[in-house]
Amino acid sequence: MTRTSRFLAASAASLVMLSMAGTCNAAAEHAHAAVASAAAPAAAAAPAPADKMVHADVIGLDGKSLGMVMLQETPAGVLVSTDLKGLPEGNHGFHFHQKGLCDTAEKFNTSGGHFAGGDHQHGYMVMKGPHGGDMPNQHVGPDGMLKTQILNTGVTLSPGPKSLFDADGTALVIHAGVDDYTSQPAGNAGGRIACGVISKAQ
């Protein structure tokens, strides 16, 4: 059913409910509920602009794909959704880094330091933190999979100093160890084991 026809169907249902509203208050309450529920699907169906969503392939140190990460701009921040496998069990630092370069020969160090998004230090536990690219540690179970969603309020896909779409791109990086949320400049999270280039061109 198209969005227009669904709206018309919902409106027709509302009219029926409204015509009954004169007979009792309970029916009037139902009519309000019908109108509210009719409006919700139309709003949810509005497509996100093409530049407000990006998919990135994430690779391991052997250069093979570990899956995808999807970033979606929302009014509250960037929603980061992961669909990854083949990761080592345990807790891992999880950040956006400064450059969109995932060079396996350089062990992903080509992605630079953390994306700061302004004058910020690293970590949730420091007064001048966190970096825009800081996100909570992520837990991988025995199956090696990481399927999760994180809302990052320190970055955006829109233009500006917090934009992940800056001139040299950015990268999603997963570390071997745990981010202590305190140590500078990167939480002492160890080596980099997975990397995904974030760029508008992808």
Ligand SMILES: [Cu+2]
């Ligand atoms: Cu990092």
